[in-house]
Every structure is written in structure tokens, then in C-alpha cells.
Amino acid sequence: MEFSYDDEQNGLREAVSALLSRAYGDSEQRRRVVGTDPGFDEKTWGQLAEMGLLGLPFAESDGGMGAGPVEVSIVAEEIGRVLAPEPFVEAVVLAGGLVADLGTDAQRAEVLGALAEGTLLPAFAHTEIGSRWQASAQSVTATEDGGSWRLTGVKEPVPNGARADLLVVSALVGGATRLFLVPGDAEGLTRTGYRNHDGTRSAKVSFAGTPAQPLGEGTGDQAPAIEKAQARARVAYGHEALGAMETALTTTAEYLKARKQFGVPLNKFQALTFRAADMYVSLELARSTVMWATLVVDADGDVVAAADRARLQTSRASRHIGKEAIQLHGGIGVTAEYKVGHYTSRLTAIDHLLGDGDWALARLAGTVDDHETVDALA
Amino acid sequence: MRLHLSPEDRAFRDEMRTFFTTQVSQSIRDAVAAHRELTKEQFIEAQRALNAAGLAVPHWPVEWGGRDWTPLQRHIWREEMQLAGVPEPLAFNTSMIGPVIATFGSQEQKERFLPATANLDIWWCQGFSEPDAGSDLASLRTTAVRDGDDWVVNGQKTWTTLGQHADWIFCLVRTDPTAEKRQRGISLLLFPMDTPGVTLRPIELLDGGFEVNEVFFEDVRVPAENLVGEENHGWDYAKFLLGNERVGIARIGSTKRMLIEAKEHARGITVNGAPLSEDPYMTARIAELENELLALELTALRVVANSAGGRPHPASSVLKLRGSELQQAATELLVDIAGPLSVASFPDEDSDVPGWAQVATPSYLNYRKVSIYGGSNEVQRTIIAGSILGL
Numbered sequence: 130m131e132f133s134y135d136d137e138q139n140g141l142r143e144a145v146s147a148l149l150s151r152a153y154g155d156s157e158q159r160r161r162v163v164g165t166d167p168g169f170d171e172k173t174w175g176q177l178a179e180m181g182l183l184g185l186p187f188a189e190s191d192g193g194m195g196a197g198p199v200e201v202s203i204v205a206e207e208i209g210r211v212l213a214p215e216p217f218v219e220a221v222v223l224a225g226g227l228v229a230d231l232g233t234d235a236q237r238a239e240v241l242g243a244l245a246e247g248t249l250l251p252a253f254a255h256t257e258i259g260s261r262w263q264a265s266a267q268s269v270t271a272t273e274d275g276g277s278w279r280l281t282g283v284k285e286p287v288p289n290g291a292r293a294d295l296l297v298v299s300a301l302v303g304g305a306t307r308l309f310l311v312p313g314d315a316e317g318l319t320r321t322g323y324r325n326h327d328g329t330r331s332a333k334v335s336f337a338g339t340p341a342q343p344l345g346e347g348t349g350d351q352a353p354a355i356e357k358a359q360a361r362a363r364v365a366y367g368h369e370a371l372g373a374m375e376t377a378l379t380t381t382a383e384y385l386k387a388r389k390q391f392g393v394p395l396n397k398f399q400a401l402t403f404r405a406a407d408m409y410v411s412l413e414l415a416r417s418t419v420m421w422a423t424l425v426v427d428a429d430g431d432v433v434a435a436a437d438r439a440r441l442q443t444s445r446a447s448r449h450i451g452k453e454a455i456q457l458h459g460g461i462g463v464t465a466e467y468k469v470g471h472y473t474s475r476l477t478a479i480d481h482l483l484g485d486g487d488w489a490l491a492r493l494a495g496t497v498d499d500h501e502t503v504d505a506l507a
Numbered sequence: 508m509r510l511h512l513s514p515e516d517r518a519f520r521d522e523m524r525t526f527f528t529t530q531v532s533q534s535i536r537d538a539v540a541a542h543r544e545l546t547k548e549q550f551i552e553a554q555r556a557l558n559a560a561g562l563a564v565p566h567w568p569v570e571w572g573g574r575d576w577t578p579l580q581r582h583i584w585r586e587e588m589q590l591a592g593v594p595e596p597l598a599f600n601t602s603m604i605g606p607v608i609a610t611f612g613s614q615e616q617k618e619r620f621l622p623a624t625a626n627l628d629i630w631w632c633q634g635f636s637e638p639d640a641g642s643d644l645a646s647l648r649t650t651a652v653r654d655g656d657d658w659v660v661n662g663q664k665t666w667t668t669l670g671q672h673a674d675w676i677f678c679l680v681r682t683d684p685t686a687e688k689r690q691r692g693i694s695l696l697l698f699p700m701d702t703p704g705v706t707l708r709p710i711e712l713l714d715g716g717f718e719v720n721e722v723f724f725e726d727v728r729v730p731a732e733n734l735v736g737e738e739n740h741g742w743d744y745a746k747f748l749l750g751n752e753r754v755g756i757a758r759i760g761s762t763k764r765m766l767i768e769a770k771e772h773a774r775g776i777t778v779n780g781a782p783l784s785e786d787p788y789m790t791a792r793i794a795e796l797e798n799e800l801l802a803l804e805l806t807a808l809r810v811v812a813n814s815a816g817g818r819p820h821p822a823s824s825v826l827k828l829r830g831s832e833l834q835q836a837a838t839e840l841l842v843d844i845a846g847p848l849s850v851a852s853f854p855d856e857d858s859d860v861p862g863w864a865q866v867a868t869p870s871y872l873n874y875r876k877v878s879i880y881g882g883s884n885e886v887q888r889t890i891i892a893g894s895i896l897g898l
Contacts, residue, residue: 130516130579131509132809138508199508382896402892409891410825417805418798424510441795442802493798494790497770502590502763503797505804506512506520506583 130506132420134199141200145207148176153211156468162214163328167292169214175247183221184245187229192242198361198426202368202419209372212468212475214328216252218369219288220244223362224251224297227308231345231354236310240295252293254284254311254334255355262484264306264356269336271300271309278343279317280309280336288482290332291322297344298336305350309341316340327478328471359483360436361426366479367419367439370447373479374415377454377472378408384458384469401457408450415439415446421505434496437489438503444486447476520583523562527591531556536592540764542866544716545594547630547672553594554627563596564625568609571621578811586804589760599631599668600624602755603748604677607695611736611744620697632670632700634678634722635745637663642883644679645690645742649724651680658682658696658734660704660727666880670707670720673700683739695741698729714869715853749882750823756881757830759804765837766796772844772863783844796836803829822895824887831877831884838871 134142152173153159162170177183186201187193194200201222208217221244228240228251243249260267269282280300290296296311296318311318317339322332345351382405385396395401422439426432451473455462462470480486512520528536535549557563558572566581567573576584588595605624608616623629640647649662660680670676678696686692700707704727709717736744770793773784783789803826810822842849845864852869854860878884892898 130512130808134508378896382898385898396892396898399889402896402898403885403888405896405898406888406891409895410828413806413822413825414799414802414829417809418802420508420809421510421801421805424508427508428510430510438798438801441798490791490795490798491787493794494787497790497793497797498774498784501767501770503801505801505808 132417134203138199138203142203142207144180145182145204146210148173148180149207149211149213152176153213156212156471159212159214159328159468159471160465163324166322166330167289168324168328168330169216173213174215174250177215177217178245178247181245182217183225183247184241185221187225187237187241187245191229191237192245193229194245198364198423201365202423205365205368206372209369209374209475210376212373212376212471216250216289216329218362218365219252220250222365223358224253224295226358226361227253227297227355228310228344230358231308231351233345236342236344240310249294250289250292251295251297252287252289254287254290254296254298256284256286258283258285262488264352264359265350266299266301266306269298269300271302271307271341273302278309278341279338280311280341281338283333283335285333286325286331287334288329288331290334291320291330296334298334298341299351299355300341302348305348306352306355307348308344308351308355310344311336311339311341325478327474329478356433360433363436363440363483364419364422364426364432366483367415367422367436367443370443370476370479371412371416371419373472373476374412374447374450377450377469377476378405378412380469380472381405381408381454381457388459395457404453404457408453411446411449415442418442434493437484437492440484440489441486441493444480444489447480448486451476516579516583519580520587523584523587524591526560526562527588527593530560531591531593535594539592539594540768541862542870544718550594550597550672551627551630554596554600557593557596558626564601564605567601567605567621567625571605571609571617572625579808582807582811585755586760586763589758590764592764597627597630597669599633599673599677600627600629603633604631604697607677607735607744607748610747613732615732616697616735630669630672630674632667632673632676632722634664634667634676636666638665641666642886644745645693647679647681647693649678649680650684651682651694651696651729653682653731654728656731657728658731660696660698660724660729662724664722664724665710665719667707667720667722668718670700670722671709671717675699676705676722677735679741679745682741686739690742692739693741693745694738695735695744696729697733697735698727702727702729704728713872713875716869716873718873757803757807757826758834758877759800759807759830762800762830762833762837765834765841766793766800768863769793769837769840769844772841772861776844776846789844792840796833796840799829799836800833803833824882824890824895827881828878828884828887828891831881834877835871835874838867838874841867842871 181194182204184193185196189195225244257267271278271280294313298309298311299306317337319335320332322330325331388395419439422435425435454469458469461467531553535553564572565574565576569575608620637647651658651660679693680696681692682694683692704725706723708721710719774782776783807826845867848860848864849868851860
């Protein structure tokens with residue numbers, strides 16, 4: 130078991146960090162970018178593509194870089210550190226991951242190549258009103274007529290659903306969940322975008338007999354594949370959250386040193402410094418678990434269970450750190466002008482995309498009798 | 508970045524597991540698992556079994572019985588030992604005074620004490636805390652005054668764990684009351700517990716056990732050669748010793764064992780016609796503890812990998828803080844599983860209350876100590892806030 134990064138990985142981190150701090154080093158830059166549609170900066174997205182980051186996990190034969198989950202985790206962490214609003218996890222790890230796992234040769238070449246080049250933004254349209262975080266579709270249906278497929282129903286909220294060039298849509302076919310590709314300009318497709326609390330964008334996406342292309346081949350249930358892709362995205366989100374939590378904590382620690390009340394800096398008050406110490410404890414425990422989960426993805430172990438473990442720990446930590454970061458700042462923490470509250474907002478969003486801590490705990494609770502102990506060194 | 512143990516480390520783990528589960532007597536391991544107090548003889552028997560196999564002091568210098576293991580191997584050694592219910596080598600000997608003598612002692616002291624300390628031929632106790640010097644150890648008032656070839660010690664120590672079994676004490680004493688910084692006037696002395704003028708008074712704890720003691724010194728004469736290192740540098744040795752104490756204090760293997768136990772007992776209790784082990788709130792509580800423990804173990808693995816030059820990583824404070832909280836949470840879980848039986852702590856032999864339920868609450872009460880000793884959790888928060896966050 131080994132937790133250190135090699136030189137190449139450290140180099141990747143430095144390069145991503147340099148690019149993103151140019152774009153978002155000043156939190157005002159982020160506020161400007163998320164103030165207008167599509168909620169991220171197309172130019173920065175293009176630069177991420179130029180660095181090869183948008184094709185990072187995909188096979189070279191599909192137009193990707195052939196890198197592993199550790200490299201993906203590094204990018205996600207740097208995204209989180211400056212709260213870059215570019216949809217890396219959403220588009221590359223989740224939507225792209227589904228195409229990479231399930232797509233035909235032609236679909237992979239077409240979608241992943243263009244995604245890697247930054248010319249095509251895919252989005253996963255899965256959540257429905259009244260559904261929660263399951264891997265199966267609920268009410269959107271797909272029907273076949275003479276070899277062509279059409280979708281009916283509504284998906285919402287769909288992250289980046291209005292801006293996306295291509296939707297990867299889950300739909301019911303009989304009792305099975307199948308995935309379909311729908312281009313943004315398809316007939317019978319209506320998309321209404323709006324702003325989320327964290328500055329990103331979602332959309333209501335309606336299908337009215339919309340033509341769609343099945344992703345991959347066969348007729349089996351694709352829910353297990355969705356579960357696995359979601360698990361990898363949960364782990365990547367864990368790293369985005371780690372980056373965000375670390376900045377929330379360091380920003381808070383700096384503030385405690387700088388801000389004076391009662392004639393002394395706030396770090397003279399043990400009631401406050403002890404709470405900052407507890408935030409550090411939460412962060413480090415979450416970091417260990419998320420790093421381990423990435424190694425499980427890398428080794429292709431029980432990815433779904435590892436992601437649940439990482440999610441539980443990250444959920445608890447991100448709520449703790451997010452809330453305390455604001456409280457230890459005081460009133461300025463709830464203003465839109467100051468950066469720290471935006472970290473809490475993003476952490477709250479990440480926590481509720483793909484399953485929160487209690488949701489993961491309920492799944493893990495169902496497995497406690499399957500093992501004597503949880504073996505970290507398995 | 509790599510998930511799996513290397514084949515060598517996997518073989519090492521198997522070797523440790525086999526040794527601990529077959530070469531330390533079952534009756535001792537059962538007593539540890541049942542949270543029963545061990546006798547002095549049981550402690551000695553277990554440590555000598557480890558020492559004979561070269562497993563008592565692997566972290567010492569090789570010439571004194573150390574093994575030159577990697578930090579990961581030491582972690583595996585410790586966790587497998589706890590998981591198997593093997594009593595760890597006496598911390599006062601192997602983690603505390605042994606490494607101090609090996610690092611700062613004279614050649615004569617090393618030869619005289621180290622082999623006997625590793626083999627528990629000498630049982631050491633710790634003379635650090637005093638009634639007015641707990642977390643604020645540097646305010647200690649026990650004095651040692653030079654008189655010819657001797658130091659003459661007067662004062663009082665307290666919380667001296669297992670002092671009733673001890674042959675020798677390592678004792679922090681004030682040798683220069685005029686030192687400008689109070690940390691600078693402290694020295695470390697070694698002397699036998701049967702030296703005239705040493706009196707020990709046991710302190711009964713909440714669980715009815717006698718684990719700690721007060722020790723009084725009245726004109727105790729200690730030969731000058733029994734001073735460790737340099738006069739008035741005792742504070743440096745104490746800090747070195749306490750740093751070592753924090754490593755391994757997370758006791759992850761031991762908490763794991765308690766969770767295994769908790770699951771077992773929950774299967775045997777019926778609530779509304781179903782086993783308690785299937786109660787959704789109970790399974791969630793266990794699952795959350797298992798996850799917290801996993802996070803802690805992974806953090807321990809990260810920290811050991813980054814502890815350079817024998818100095819503990821600053822994040823080792825996280826291990827002490829969270830490790831103690833999880834030990835306490837596991838004992839609390841056992842009390843809650845025992846439920847109404849948990850009040851029956853000291854029944855007669857014909858009682859039907861199972862042993863684990865009898866000891867559950869006394870253990871829970873006893874384990875309040877773990878967030879207090881070894882640098883209280885508040886001291887750990889101070890370390891994290893100060894040396895990690897710069898506050």
C-alpha cells in the first residue's frame with residue numbers, strides 16, 4: 130500500500146493548478162464566469178482540452194490519453210481547490226465514462242474524440258422528479274419502431290442539460306434501463322436551463338417522441354453499468370470535495386489570524402482554534418478514504434462499495450467543514466462577495482449529486498453482516 | 508500510489524497473524540478479549556514469548572533487539588497483535604523508557620537496562636504526572652537535590668499506571684528550581700521502587716479496578732549514575748518519549764476486535780422477534796463506526812509512511828484524537844447492545860448475565876481515560892491548531 134504521487138503525477142498537478150489559478154485565482158473571476166450562461170468559461174474548457182485533460186481517462190485508440198483514476202483524481206482536486214465551474218467530473222468522468230464503458234467502437238471514437246478535443250460537451254440526463262439516486266430510470270421510456278428509437282418523458286435536474294451538445298439519457302425499455310444518445314438539436318427535444326445554488330447550471334429536459342440512438346449494443350439492463358460509472362464519479366467528486374474542503378479550511382485559518390475582535394486576533398480564542406483543529410481531522414480522514422477509493426478504482430476492485438465508503442466519509446466531512454467555515458468567519462461568510470460561502474454551496478451540491486452520506490450509509494448498513502472486519506489492506 | 512500489499516508484506520502479515528494466534532497462550536488472549544484484568548505473570552509471559560521471537564521491540568535500534576522494519580511492517584505487527592488479543596509489550600518499557608535509554612542513555616545504562624527492559628525482567632512505571640501537573644507537565648514540583656554522589660528526591664507523582672507491579676520508575680524531577688524557563692530545570696532519574704522512602708498508594712477507578720497509583724517520595728536517595736543523559740535536559744527526553752507514545756496509540760486493531768464482538772453479541776439478542784443485528788438503526792451505527800475506523804486506519808498508513816527520521820508526522824495527533832474517540836465509541840456500542848444487562852457489573856457466579864455484558868459498562872467507564880492520557884485530546888487539538896494550521 131502506497132499513498133505518494135510519482136513525479137509525473139506531481140507535474141500534472143502543478144500544470145493543472147497553474148492553469149486554473151490563472152483562471153480562478155481571484156474569486157471575483159469565478160463570480161463573473163458563473164454569472165452568465167453556460168455557467169463556466171468556454172475558453173478555460175478549451176485550455177483543459179489542449180492540455181489533454183478532457184480525454185484523460187479514455188483509451189488512446191478512442192482519442193484519449195489512456196491515463197488512470199489517480200490522474201483523474203488530481204485534476205478533480207485542483208478543480209475543487211479553486212472552485213472551477215468547468216464540468217470535468219460531470220462530462221468526462223460520468224457522461225464520458227458511460228460512453229467509454231458501453232459505447233460501440235464508432236460511438237466511442239465519435240463522442241470521446243470530440244469530448245477530448247473540447248468540441249463536444251456530453252451530459253448525463255438521468256435524474257427525474259420523484260426519483261432519488263438509484264441507477265435505474267424511473268419514468269422516461271424508450272420505444273422502438275422499425276429499428277429506430279424514440280424517447281418520451283422528462284429528466285430534471287440535468288446538470289449542464291441546456292448547454293450540452295449530446296445527452297446520454299437513461300430510459301425504461303420494458304423493465305430494463307437502457308441508455309440512449311440524443312444530440313442537442315434533436316427534434317422533439319425541449320430544454321430549459323437555469324442556475325443552481327452553486328453557480329453551475331441544470332435544465333429541465335423534455336422528450337416528446339425524440340429520436341435517440343441506443344448506446345452500445347444488446348438488450349440487457351444497463352443499470353449495473355450506470356451504477357459503476359456513478360461510483361467512479363462519486364470517487365472523483367470526492368477529490369473535488371477534498372480540494373474545496375482544503376481551501377475552505379486554509380481560508381478559515383487565515384481569517385482567524387487576520388481578523389481582530391476584542392482587540393486581539395481571533396486565533397487567540399481557543400473556542401475557535403479547537404474547532405478549526407476538528408475541521409482538519411475531518412479533512413484528513415476524508416482524504417485517506419477518498420485516496421483509497423481511487424486506488425480501488427485503479428485496481429478494479431469493489432468500486433461500488435469503495436465509492437459508498439468514500440461518499441459517507443466525504444459527506445460527513447464536507448458538511449462539517451462547510452458549515453464551520455462560514456460560522457468561524459461570521460457574517461462575511463454568508464455574503465456572495467466573499468469566497469468561503471461559495472465553497473460551502475459547492476460542497477453541498479456535490480454531496481447531493483449521486484447520493485449523500487446517509488444514502489451511502491444505508492447501503493453499507495445492509496452489508497455489515499457480510500464481513501467480520503473491513504480490511505483496508507485487502 | 509498503490510492499493511495492494513506487496514507479496515513480501517502480505518507474507519509478513521501472514522507470518523505475524525500465525526505467530527500471534529498460535530504462539531501466545533489462548534488463556535491470555537481470551538482474557539484480553541473479555542476485557543479482564545491481566546495478572547502480572549500473564550503480562551510477563553506474553554512479553555517474553557514475543558521477545559524470544561524478536562517481536563517485543565522491533566522499533567528499537569537493531570543492536571538492542573530492533574528489526575529495522577518499514578513503518579508499514581510495524582503497523583501490521585501492531586494491528587495483528589491487537590486483533591489477535593495479544594497484550595502489547597508493556598508500553599512503559601518498550602515505547603517509553605527503552606527508546607529514551609537507547610537514544611540518550613550511557614553505554615553502561617544501555618547494557619544494564621535494555622535487555623532486561625525488552626524481556627520485562629524489569630517492569631518500569633512512569634513518574635510524570637503530579638497532582639498539580641497533568642496536561643501542564645512542565646509545572647511539576649517533585650525535586651531532586653544533589654548530595655554527594657546521590658540525588659535526594661522529594662515529592663509526589665500520580666496516575667502511575669500499574670505501578671503496583673513495577674520494579675523501577677523513570678521519574679521527571681526538578682533539579683534546577685532557578686531555571687528561567689521552567690522546562691529547562693527538569694531531569695530524568697531512574698530508580699528502584701523498593702528504594703527506602705518510596706511509598707505507593709493504589710487509586711480505585713470507576714470500574715472497580717486498581718490500575719493507577721499515587722507514588723510518594725520522601726528523601727529517596729538515587730545514585731548520580733542513574734540520571735539519564737544530561738542534567739536539566741529531562742524535558743527534551745520527555746517530549747521524545749511522549750512523541751513515541753502517540754504512535755500506535757490509535758489502537759485500531761483493538762477497536763476492530765470490539766466491533767467484531769459487538770456484531771456477534773447483537774446476533775444473539777432478539778428484539779420484537781428479530782435479531783438486534785438486523786435492526787436498521789443498529790446496523791447503520793455499526794456501519795458508520797466501521798467506516799470511521801477504515802478512515803482512521805488508512806490515515807495511520809499514510810502517517811506511518813510519512814514519518815521521517817523517527818519523528819512522528821504532525822498528523823499523528825489525528826490518530827490519537829480519533830483513535831481514542833473510536834475506542835470509546837466501540838465500548839459505548841457494547842454497553843448499548845448489552846442494554847438492560849449492562850447494569851449487572853459484578854454479579855455472583857450463578858448469574859446468567861454473560862461475561863461480556865458484565866464487563867461492558869466498567870470497560871466503557873474505564874475507557875474514558877483514553878481521551879485523557881497520552882496527551883489529552885484537547886492537547887492534541889492544540890498541537891493541530893498550532894503546528895499544523897499555524898493558529
